[in-house]
Amino acid sequence: MRVAVVWNKHLETNPSGQSGPGWYGPSVQSVVTALQQTGHETLLCESDKGLLATLERFMPPDPQARPSGIVFIMGGGSMGEWRSSQIPAMLEMAGIPYTGASPLGAALGLDKVITKKLIRDDGLPTPNFRVMRRGTESTGDLRFPLIVKPRCGYSSLGLQLVHEPSCLRRAVEMIITRYAQDALVEEYIEGREISVALLGNEELEVLPPVEHDFGDRETCVITWEDKNHMAAAEPQKICPARITSELATMLRDISVATFRACLGRDYARVDFRIDRSGRPFVLEINSGPSLNNRDSYFRAATTGGYSFSNLVNRMLDVAHRRYFGIGMPEAGHTFNRGGLQP
Numbered sequence: 001m002r003v004a005v006v007w008n009k010h011l012e013t014n015p016s017g018q019s020g021p022g023w024y025g026p027s028v029q030s031v032v033t034a035l036q037q038t039g040h041e042t043l044l045c046e047s048d049k050g051l052l053a054t055l056e057r058f059m060p061p062d063p064q065a066r067p068s069g070i071v072f073i074m075g076g077g078s079m080g081e082w083r084s085s086q087i088p089a090m091l092e093m094a095g096i097p098y099t100g101a102s103p104l105g106a107a108l109g110l111d112k113v114i115t116k117k118l119i120r121d122d123g124l125p126t127p128n129f130r131v132m133r134r135g136t137e138s139t140g141d142l143r144f145p146l147i148v149k150p151r152c153g154y155s156s157l158g159l160q161l162v163h164e165p166s167c168l169r170r171a172v173e174m175i176i177t178r179y180a181q182d183a184l185v186e187e188y189i190e191g192r193e194i195s196v197a198l199l200g201n202e203e204l205e206v207l208p209p210v211e212h213d214f215g216d217r218e219t220c221v222i223t224w225e226d227k228n229h230m231a232a233a234e235p236q237k238i239c240p241a242r243i244t245s246e247l248a249t250m251l252r253d254i255s256v257a258t259f260r261a262c263l264g265r266d267y268a269r270v271d272f273r274i275d276r277s278g279r280p281f282v283l284e285i286n287s288g289p290s291l292n293n294r295d296s297y298f299r300a301a302t303t304g305g306y307s308f309s310n311l312v313n314r315m316l317d318v319a320h321r322r323y324f325g326i327g328m329p330e331a332g333h334t335f336n337r338g339g340l341q342p
Helices: 027-037 051-058 083-094 103-110 112-121 165-179 245-261 296-303 308-324
Strands: 002-007 041-046 069-074 129-132 146-150 160-162 183-187 191-200 204-206 210-213 236-238 266-275 280-286 334-336 339-341
Touching (some): 002 027, 002 051, 027 069, 041 051, 051 083, 083 103, 112 129, 160 165, 165 183, 204 245, 210 296, 245 266, 245 280, 266 296, 266 308
Parallel strands (some): 002 069
Antiparallel strands (some): 146 160, 146 183, 191 204, 191 210, 266 280
16 A cells, blocks of 8 residues: 655744754654555655645545545644644645544644643543743642643653742743743652553553653653653663552553543553652643654553554554554455464
8 A cells, every 4th residue: 555654854843933853753764664564655755835746646546536545644744833733634635544643633632731621621630730921920829849841842842840939930931932832830740750652543552651760860850852862861761660550550541531532543642740649640642652662652562562563554554444444455464463464
């Protein structure tokens, strides 16, 4: 089958003109290779305004106007506050099937404030928070220390840990100035950080949880440098996380409920903090988790029995089944955890 892998070759740009990294980077070519190894015809293309014309040449619709291929999304749009929803919206307008979240689901995952409101309305735990535009607003009942970050940020860009009120205004002003958006201010949950990877739709596969072990680091938060593997003492990933069966069940149930509340589709990753008494709090949902072999989604998948190739093709199969009602037509086979099955 024809599969177009769409990514950000060039850096994303936020509304203020500041640049940040694309979504997947080094893992893009690995995904293309995994798809080619299973017989798919692939095209790697840029997620820009010329995308639809490129796709029409690569996968023209058949005489009955049915799509002749599918898109594997590995990048968002390059501009604007809702850049993550741009490519799904373009593809839906053109009637082209694709992997991952819908335009609305992608936007919800990017907007951390709406995510928190949605899951809180469903009774799911998340740190107490405020939205600030100046830094002089009342913190109400928020307890320091506080995490300050862009409302619609990604990859921990702009994330700051603030220990006292005198530093809050400066932290919020930095977000407003550099990222041209509101600041999300939430209570810092002292304790452990765990990620849960999800795969599927009607029946969700919950992969083994991954703990981010900070060791003896003074600041126990995941930074931009950590996520881009540039930190001197990057947190170590432990999978499966060493947690009780009771906590594992709680994380599983809350992850699935978060996925449903935020219109998750095909795959996602839910990030948690676990406080000192063992209570979990949802930080966010990532509807486009990185497939880098050093990141938590891939670590969870390999612990769960997937090779990289099987994971990529399973993700594609999940999306194909959602769109067409059947698995990938790969020589009469579909992909399961152990590889090709008749």
